[in-house]
Amino acid sequence: MIPRIYIPGDSGALALGAEKVAKAVRAELAERGIEAKIVRNGSRGAYFLEPTVEVATATGRVAYGPVKPSDVKSLFDCGFLTGGHHKRWLGAPDKIPFLARQTRLTFARCGVTDPLSLDHYKAHGGLKGLQNAVAITPADIVKQVTESGLRGRGGAGFPTGIKWKTVLDTSADRKYIVCNADEGDSGTFADRMIMEGDPFVLIEGMAIAGIATGATKGFIYIRSEYPHAVAVMQKAVEIARKAGVLGVNVLGSPNSFDMEVRVGAGAYVCGEETALLDSLEGKRGQVRAKPPLPAHKGLFGKPTVINNVISLASVPVIMDKGAAFYKDFGTGRSRGTIPIQIAGNVKYPGLYEAAFGMTLGEIVDDIGGGTATGRPVKAVQVGGPLGAYFPRALFDTPFDYEAFAAKDGLIGHAGIVVFDDSADMLKQARFAMEFCAIESCGKCTPCRIGSTRGVEVLDRLAQNVEPEKQIALVTDLCNTMKFGSLCALGGFTPYPVMSALNHFPDDFRPTPVAEAAE
Numbered sequence: 001m002i003p004r005i006y007i008p009g010d011s012g013a014l015a016l017g018a019e020k021v022a023k024a025v026r027a028e029l030a031e032r033g034i035e036a037k038i039v040r041n042g043s044r045g046a047y048f049l050e051p052t053v054e055v056a057t058a059t060g061r062v063a064y065g066p067v068k069p070s071d072v073k074s075l076f077d078c079g080f081l082t083g084g085h086h087k088r089w090l091g092a093p094d095k096i097p098f099l100a101r102q103t104r105l106t107f108a109r110c111g112v113t114d115p116l117s118l119d120h121y122k123a124h125g126g127l128k129g130l131q132n133a134v135a136i137t138p139a140d141i142v143k144q145v146t147e148s149g150l151r152g153r154g155g156a157g158f159p160t161g162i163k164w165k166t167v168l169d170t171s172a173d174r175k176y177i178v179c180n181a182d183e184g185d186s187g188t189f190a191d192r193m194i195m196e197g198d199p200f201v202l203i204e205g206m207a208i209a210g211i212a213t214g215a216t217k218g219f220i221y222i223r224s225e226y227p228h229a230v231a232v233m234q235k236a237v238e239i240a241r242k243a244g245v246l247g248v249n250v251l252g253s254p255n256s257f258d259m260e261v262r263v264g265a266g267a268y269v270c271g272e273e274t275a276l277l278d279s280l281e282g283k284r285g286q287v288r289a290k291p292p293l294p295a296h297k298g299l300f301g302k303p304t305v306i307n308n309v310i311s312l313a314s315v316p317v318i319m320d321k322g323a324a325f326y327k328d329f330g331t332g333r334s335r336g337t338i339p340i341q342i343a344g345n346v347k348y349p350g351l352y353e354a355a356f357g358m359t360l361g362e363i364v365d366d367i368g369g370g371t372a373t374g375r376p377v378k379a380v381q382v383g384g385p386l387g388a389y390f391p392r393a394l395f396d397t398p399f400d401y402e403a404f405a406a407k408d409g410l411i412g413h414a415g416i417v418v419f420d421d422s423a424d425m426l427k428q429a430r431f432a433m434e435f436c437a438i439e440s441c442g443k444c445t446p447c448r449i450g451s452t453r454g455v456e457v458l459d460r461l462a463q464n465v466e467p468e469k470q471i472a473l474v475t476d477l478c479n480t481m482k483f484g485s486l487c488a489l490g491g492f493t494p495y496p497v498m499s500a501l502n503h504f505p506d507d508f509r510p511t512p513v514a515e516a517a518e
């Protein structure tokens with residue numbers, strides 16, 4: 001049998017040098033006259049081990065990493081094509097502790113299969129969910145998704161089944177499924193990883209959503225900064241269409257569903273669902289007032305399901321294994337698994353899919369291994385640029401929507417960014433206001449004007465100009481933004497600002513100039 005070598009082709013691994021490694025492997029194969037098949041899989045998400053090269057041996061896959069191009073010659077010398085030992089030897093990938101401890105439901109195939117092989121997808125359980133869906137009524141699909149407890153993974157945590165039911169119950173000549181792949185949150189990469197590593201699972205999830213709600217057309221709105229994801233999704237849609245997974249008779253059923261990929265123009269606010277819809281319609285991406293909800297009047301005024309990539313990609317496993325199976329994972333009202341993205345100043349960065357309920361401390365210290373710099377962890381921002389900063393004192397907070405809300409935080413898209421004790425939280429608070437000022441769509445005053453005033457107030461604080469007055473002002477401003485903004489960009493910017501102020505007050509009282517000079 002021809003040896004099979006897996007070298008990730010996703011943008012995370014490519015950024016770490018996977019292309020150069022692939023080139024070196026090809027050159028070495030040619031020089032040694034060895035015939036082998038190189039598969040460009042997705043990453044399994046242990047980015048501290050990328051580029052990870054895997055080989056299929058008689059006893060299973062064996063991984064090596066992180067591999068540098070200069071390692072390739074010696075890998076061949078050590079007989080890596082049959083799993084030989086080498087300083088980069090990691091053994092069976094699923095035994096690597098970072099991967100072995102996970103519960104992979106949504107990411108089960110990511111890093112394992114060839115992303116663009118539909119046969120590989122099917123051989124690893126793909127399309128079973130869709131097959132089950134076409135055999136039951138739309139109402140029963142919606143019931144299963146509702147009973148699974150799946151909540152939107154894009155930020156707000158709204159129950160997916162309830163959203164779908166609203167669209168199913170709204171009659172119209174045309175309905176749409178829109179997948180939100182704008183993924184603008186800092187430290188997040190789950191959407192990109194699944195689109196590049198297992199695109200068919202998203203296509204399957206969207207097709208199920210279409211059949212469940214009576215929508216016949218889908219759009220995947222991908223941020224322009226994701227050219228690899230765009231290319232993979234476009235190819236995967238074509239393959240799925242040719243194979244009859246998409247089209248007038250989905251899997252030979254009477255259901256029709258097709259989709260296309262659209263590329264955003266690069267604005268954070270276009271991740272907000274109504275701004276995204278405006279952008280998809282070819283307009284400037286500005287937030288729409290609600291009501292009407294997109295479920296009633298969405299894209300082109302038609303009932304529209306708009307869901308995050310991970311929400312949709314989690315549906316196939318629910319439809320395959322059942323609502324009860326999925327619901328069995330998790331805690332409280334946070335059911336199933338969540339792909340936690342560990343980033344920032346952290347020793348073991350990567351994607352970690354686990355059932356809800358782990359504490360923040362377990363994620364940062366045990367899984368993430370603390371900071372990369374080796375200095376103490378000072379703060380962790382959870383949920384992107386609009387998420388709160390958590391100090392070590394809150395590390396016992398379980399990863400659960402309600403538990404985070406009770407601590408004035410949010411899970412958002414489950415990205416966590418770690419900071420060591422050199423971080424200046426006043427600067428971070430200023431950054432939050434500045435980010436809001438730059439990204440504001442400008443529709444409402446608290447966000448458009450408030451964020452700029454917030455930067456000015458924090459600048460005065462940094463210069464130690466009447467500090468108590470500035471603290472009172474920024475607190476008041478945050479209240480206005482929180483309760484007066486039209487969407488969560490203005491409404492949630494107070495979270496990073498106020499959490500930084502409340503948990504790290506010392507950073508907001510800079511040393512007086514005279515004292516600093518002593």
Ligand SMILES: Cc1cc2nc3c(=O)[nH]c(=O)nc-3n(C[C@H](O)[C@H](O)[C@H](O)COP(=O)(O)O)c2cc1C
Pocket residue numbers: 151152153154155156157158160180181182183184185268269270271272273274306307308309311312487488489
């Ligand atoms: C400023 C802003 C940016 C957002 N960016 C994203 C994004 O990049 N991806 C996403 O899925 N949701 C984003 N959201 C949330 C969406 O508005 C919406 O809640 C989500 O797409 C619904 O899908 P879900 O129910 O599957 O989470 C953003 C919200 C706001 C206010």
Ligand code: SF4
Pocket residue numbers: 269287439440441442443444445447448485486487488489490491
């Ligand atoms: S809060 Fe900001 S981004 Fe949201 S609608 Fe108002 S101006 Fe636009």
